[in-house]
Amino acid sequence: MTDHDTLNGLEPALAAGKTQGIEVFPGVEVSVRFKRDFFTGTLHVLTYFPGVLLNDSGFVSRFKTLLSAGRGQGLVRARIEKINEVFGPGSQSPFLSRNLTFEDIAAYSDNASRRHFAMALEERLGVSDKNTITRIIGNDSPAYLPSGVDLEQVKGFIKTEPVVAVLAHPAAGSFPGEGHYKEVLPPVEIVERLLPEFLDAGVRGLEVNYPGHSPEHRALLLSWARKYDLLVTGGSDCHDSTHRPLGAAGASREEFEHLKQAVLL
Structure with missing residues (x-):
C-alpha cells in the first residue's frame, strides 16, 4: 500500500492489517517532476521497503526531507x-x-x-x-507548475536507502478512452524516452498490471521488463470506492513474492 508523497498512513495501515490478519506491504508513491522541452509534468515512482524501517527515525526523517521538496x-x-x-x-x-x-x-x-x-x-x-x-x-496549461522532486534527488535516495523502486503506471497516459486513469499523465512514448533516466536512477520494476493499461500496453511493458530484467508489479491506484475501487487490478502472487523478496534482501 502506497500513498502520494507521505508516510503518514503506513503505521495505522500496518496496525489495522495486524488486527485483521492481513499482510500490509508498505511503500510511498514519490512524485518526480520534469520540465523539458518535450514534457512538463510529473511521473510517479513507487518505493517499497520493510515495515520495520518505520521504527528507524533516521530513515523516516530522510524520507520526509525528500518528500518535502516536492509538495507542501x-x-x-x-x-x-x-x-x-x-x-x-x-x-x-x-x-x-x-x-x-x-x-x-x-x-x-x-x-x-x-x-x-x-x-x-x-x-x-x-x-x-x-x-x-x-x-x-493540465500539463499543457499556461498556469501549470509541476509537483514532485527532481529525479536526481530521487536517485540519491534510491541509491543510498534500502528501498526498491518501481515506475508507476507507465502507460496510463495512453489509456484509449475516457476515464480517471488517463488524467494528465504523458503518453507512453514520452515515458519510454525517459525510461533510461529512471533505470539509471535505480528503478528496478514496472507497474504493468493497472486498470488504465490496455492489453497492448501491458504486452509492451512486459517486453520492457524482459529487456531490462525488471520486476513486474501491479496495483489498483485506489483513490476512492467509486471511480478507483480497491482491487481493480494488482500483481499476481508470484509477482508479489518476487517484489517482496527483493525488498527483504
Missing part, C-alpha cells in the same frame, strides 16, 4: 497564484467566477494533489466541465 504549502500557494493570474476574473481567460484561495484547497487535504485542485474547482468554484478543469490544471 509553498507549491500549493504558487499554483493558486498562477491559476488566478491566468484564469481568474480580469484575466485573458476568465474561467473562474472568483479567485481560487488557499482555503479552498486546504479544505480537502493538508497534502494537496492535483486531484484536490480538481475537486475544489468543481465543488467550490462551480467549474463543472471536465475539459475546462483539465485546461486549468
Whole structure:
C-alpha cells in the first residue's frame, strides 16, 4: 500500500492489517517532476521497503526531507497564484467566477494533489466541465507548475536507502478512452524516452498490471521488463470506492513474492 508523497498512513495501515490478519506491504508513491522541452509534468515512482524501517527515525526523517521538496504549502500557494493570474476574473481567460484561495484547497487535504485542485474547482468554484478543469490544471496549461522532486534527488535516495523502486503506471497516459486513469499523465512514448533516466536512477520494476493499461500496453511493458530484467508489479491506484475501487487490478502472487523478496534482501 502506497500513498502520494507521505508516510503518514503506513503505521495505522500496518496496525489495522495486524488486527485483521492481513499482510500490509508498505511503500510511498514519490512524485518526480520534469520540465523539458518535450514534457512538463510529473511521473510517479513507487518505493517499497520493510515495515520495520518505520521504527528507524533516521530513515523516516530522510524520507520526509525528500518528500518535502516536492509538495507542501509553498507549491500549493504558487499554483493558486498562477491559476488566478491566468484564469481568474480580469484575466485573458476568465474561467473562474472568483479567485481560487488557499482555503479552498486546504479544505480537502493538508497534502494537496492535483486531484484536490480538481475537486475544489468543481465543488467550490462551480467549474463543472471536465475539459475546462483539465485546461486549468493540465500539463499543457499556461498556469501549470509541476509537483514532485527532481529525479536526481530521487536517485540519491534510491541509491543510498534500502528501498526498491518501481515506475508507476507507465502507460496510463495512453489509456484509449475516457476515464480517471488517463488524467494528465504523458503518453507512453514520452515515458519510454525517459525510461533510461529512471533505470539509471535505480528503478528496478514496472507497474504493468493497472486498470488504465490496455492489453497492448501491458504486452509492451512486459517486453520492457524482459529487456531490462525488471520486476513486474501491479496495483489498483485506489483513490476512492467509486471511480478507483480497491482491487481493480494488482500483481499476481508470484509477482508479489518476487517484489517482496527483493525488498527483504
